[in-house]
Amino acid sequence: MENGGKRVRPILALGAAQAVNPAVEAAALDYLGCAIEMLHTYSLVHDDLPAMDDDDLRRGRPSCHKAFDEATAILVGDGLQARAFELISLAPHMSAQQRLDIVRTLASGVGFSGMVGGQGMDIAAVNTAAPLDTLQTMHALKTGALIRASLVCGGIAAGANDLQLTALDSFGGHIGLTFQIVDDILDVTGDTATLGKTQGKDQQANKPTYVSLMGLAGAKEEAKRLHLAAMDSLDVFGESAELLRELADYIVNRSH
Amino acid sequence: MENGGKRVRPILALGAAQAVNPAVEAAALDYLGCAIEMLHTYSLVHDDLPAMDDDDLRRGRPSCHKAFDEATAILVGDGLQARAFELISLAPHMSAQQRLDIVRTLASGVGFSGMVGGQGMDIAAVNTAAPLDTLQTMHALKTGALIRASLVCGGIAAGANDLQLTALDSFGGHIGLTFQIVDDILDVTGDTATLGKTQGKDQQANKPTYVSLMGLAGAKEEAKRLHLAAMDSLDVFGESAELLRELADYIVNRSH
Numbered sequence: 220m221e222n223g224g225k226r227v228r229p230i231l232a233l234g235a236a237q238a239v240n241p242a243v244e245a246a247a248l249d250y251l252g253c254a255i256e257m258l259h260t261y262s263l264v265h266d267d268l269p270a271m272d273d274d275d276l277r278r279g280r281p282s283c284h285k286a287f288d289e290a291t292a293i294l295v296g297d298g299l300q301a302r303a304f305e306l307i308s309l310a311p312h313m314s315a316q317q318r319l320d321i322v323r324t325l326a327s328g329v330g331f332s333g334m335v336g337g338q339g340m341d342i343a344a345v346n347t348a349a350p351l352d353t354l355q356t357m358h359a360l361k362t363g364a365l366i367r368a369s370l371v372c373g374g375i376a377a378g379a380n381d382l383q384l385t386a387l388d389s390f391g392g393h394i395g396l397t398f399q400i401v402d403d404i405l406d407v408t409g410d411t412a413t414l415g416k417t418q419g420k421d422q423q424a425n426k427p428t429y430v431s432l433m434g435l436a437g438a439k440e441e442a443k444r445l446h447l448a449a450m451d452s453l454d455v456f457g458e459s460a461e462l463l464r465e466l467a468d469y470i471v472n473r474s475h
Numbered sequence: 476m477e478n479g480g481k482r483v484r485p486i487l488a489l490g491a492a493q494a495v496n497p498a499v500e501a502a503a504l505d506y507l508g509c510a511i512e513m514l515h516t517y518s519l520v521h522d523d524l525p526a527m528d529d530d531d532l533r534r535g536r537p538s539c540h541k542a543f544d545e546a547t548a549i550l551v552g553d554g555l556q557a558r559a560f561e562l563i564s565l566a567p568h569m570s571a572q573q574r575l576d577i578v579r580t581l582a583s584g585v586g587f588s589g590m591v592g593g594q595g596m597d598i599a600a601v602n603t604a605a606p607l608d609t610l611q612t613m614h615a616l617k618t619g620a621l622i623r624a625s626l627v628c629g630g631i632a633a634g635a636n637d638l639q640l641t642a643l644d645s646f647g648g649h650i651g652l653t654f655q656i657v658d659d660i661l662d663v664t665g666d667t668a669t670l671g672k673t674q675g676k677d678q679q680a681n682k683p684t685y686v687s688l689m690g691l692a693g694a695k696e697e698a699k700r701l702h703l704a705a706m707d708s709l710d711v712f713g714e715s716a717e718l719l720r721e722l723a724d725y726i727v728n729r730s731h
Binding site: 261309331 | 517524526527544546547549550552553554556557558560563564565570571572574575576578579582583585586587589591594595598
């Protein structure tokens, strides 16, 4: 948890809350932000397992099952997921209904119809010639669902109305796919030291990626197009969405 | 989920609810019962993994990673945990505060300070001469925490007061240890066909058990003593706790 992650998802939640209500202070989102980062971290720990993506490096250091052992990594992931929902149930500054809406949104985002479902599709896609729409559905679930849920939960915490929640969800859908396409691009163009994870991993595993399906130039074009669509989703907010716009720029321009 | 489990924990939740309010109907506990059984099933699927207890049989059939593969088993467990919390957030017949109290109780029961922590202690105890009090703490977490949480959540669903919740928690602590001691006894005296899992597994793994530490007769005496203590915990309820008393009898007398 303290291994130097980028904290993109908690910051997206904060950006969403401030888009809805600029007076929201970062501290009011602490429990939500920690819970979201725990869910993300649990997914990384399990994805790195030998039976899954079998990755020895994470955030520039040995992944959990390398630093400890497989049983520990399985239990760490399991416990982080439980702790995330416990934290939400204890979050201050929110009504019981808000906290319950967040539990529902996050649980759905990380479950069979979200992150876990996408990871299952990802593993099934190794060594197959999955077409582009399958790849998009897989990423929309694997990476996109928790990003969307993080934004929607930030909105819920700030008392967003349905129109605002829909806008945040749409922004999340676009930015989530952008994030994944940039990941695929960096897997080809980045280096292991900057990435903090093994470069060329997806190619090596013979997984279909945006780059393998659209070419490097095509993938870069698609990232730009989705970035613009994400910006359009924020029109309903005006200036209060400045942090979200900065985050969208960061996601498309990042080098790791 | 439909593989013929005994459904002990959902039935304990129902028993607790009916102890608090005899008018509670079983259908009102459907979401809670399913969520509890999903959490229990996820723990079995992960515990059976090669990196954990490495068990090929569960409920008389191939365990999840044998019937499918390890990646699937990891994801099935992960998804079941998420789905459990999602179900609680959607449960009808309860206020937002009740559902939130249940999320907190279950998350704490299955997390680092409960079930996951106990499983970690269990794995660490293999090939060690763990003393009796370590064994008791381990089982209180690994098996006991979810049993206690199931009872407390049944109470919460029925609107229990603090005195009643404390009684249910105490009953759960006693009955949970009884359950584990009977498990250890059956691991020695049962047969694989009746148990639906591999007999002699704990001995083979050189794990400390109640039988190895207290002898078969000593373990049976301890189960009887805890059974009586569990019954005493129910005095506050009178006749409405009849289902819980029957369950306690079943747990101490079961053959699998």
